[in-house]
Amino acid sequence: MLAVAHNLTAMNAQRQYGITEGAMAKSTEKLSSGFRINRAADDAAGLAISEKMRRQIRGLNQGSENIQSGISMVQVADGALAEVHDMLNRATELSVKAANDTLNAEDRQAIQSEINGIVSEIQRISDDTSYNEIKLFNDPDYYMQYDGLITKLVHCPSAETGRLSEAYQKGALYYPAAYVNFDGINSANLDLLNGGNFAFHCSQSCGEVFDITFTTDGTPSSASNLSPGAHHKYSVDISGCKNGTEIVDKIYDYVSNNLPSLGGSPQLSEGVMVSHSNNLIKDGNRLVVARNYSPYATSAAAKDAYKFASGNSGKITCSTIESDTPEMLREFNIQCSSEIKDVEKVTIYRMNTEILGIDTLDVTTFENASNAIDTVKNAGAMISRHRSNLGADQNRLEHSLNINGNVSENTTAAESAIRDTDMAKEMVNNSLLTILSQAGTSMMAQSNQSNQGVLSLLQ
Secondary structure, three states: OOOOOOOHHHHHHHHHHHHHHHHHHHHHHHHHHOEOOOOHHHOHHHHHHHHHHHHHHHHHHHHHHHHHHHHHHHHHHHHHHHHHHHHHHHHHHHHHHHOOOOOOHHHHHHHHHHHHHHHHHHHHHHHHOEEOOEEOOOOHHHHHHHHHHHHOOOOOOOOOOOEOOEEEEEOOEEEEEEEEEOOOOEOOOHHHHOOOEEEEEOOOOOOEEEEEEEEOOOOOOEEEOOOOOOOEEEEEEOOOOOEHHHHHHHHHHHHHHOOOOOOOOOOOOOOEEEEOOEEEEEEOOEEEEEEOOOOEOOHHHHHHHHHOOOOOOOEEEEOOOOOOOOOOEEEEEEEOOOOOOOEEEEEEEOOOHHHHOOOOOOOOOHHHHHHHHHHHHHHHHHHHHHHHHHHHHHHHHHHHHHHHHHHHHHHHHHHHHHHEOOHHHHHHHHHHHHHHHHHHHHHHHHHHHHHHHHHHHHO
């Protein structure tokens, strides 16, 4: 059939040509970008997988930079301690030299002057050694706070009264309260809490209503005397806690799950009733004991509540937990990848002349010089331990760096297989599409000629 109203041959050629041109545009895009997947429509599942891999790769690469910074910090600290080691070796030499009665007082004083210079320089290294403006050995913003924690890790109300002297706020009202503060506790000093406890008394004169002992030595949590009106004893295993908030959560959860039936419900809904009208409340890294009777409208009035000379002014007593070693450490966290738990820790111990025991080093007599030999020996052993720990940390970080590089490389290869263009295959496809495009153009031209035969019928 010959028709002139519709050129179906040309329409078909044009449709096929359009399909070919669309495919050729995509092929050209893949060749020019280097990616097989340029939009979600190209491969929806492949895009989701490759984007997840990209996140991992970029996290690993940034983690490698973090690790390298950690290694650099360790090297700075080790370099400083190496100089301290050299100076301590010189101090040993001078102490041995001074422990000789063939020297007179002037000779020993000259040796003492050099010893004083060594001690001053070690203290300067302790005070000034820093990485990225972070003091490594004697940071006043960190280690002074740590000093307070090392001597007393739990806070109680004033020893003058021992009563509920804090103000716990609920809405606009305040309640007499006291708290145990675990601020600053971390995995490094957690073991210092082992065996420590705090106890609550219903008044100044009554015995303990309940007490909580902390354990970190593997002793499982336990509770005893759990009956209304009895003295409740809790031993709570806090091992594995990384900060004060986790400690508070663990203590609160265990106590709340092991309470006797006291009758009634606490007026303070934030906490659990531990005895009569006393509530245990968790507040971040603070564990609060609050009375739910006679709330006061202002904090000033609430703080005055403990002054009442009545049995309603309860008190808390806490054990003082002291460190049995002057060595204090600081943990630096190194995020190694995009996975939140992939964290390496670098430990740097506090170091100054007082901790080393050489702040009053004296060699002006034979006896003092002999004692100085042993003092310097102990200081050198302490520095050796610190440097050994730093060396272990550096080796661990270098292994982590190597692992990151290996995982990043292999993940990149996997991501490339999903997302990158196979250039040889796509070039073949592009060549085919080019031929089809040229053929389509030719066919459209020829299809326009097919209707020319109608003219012969009209002549």
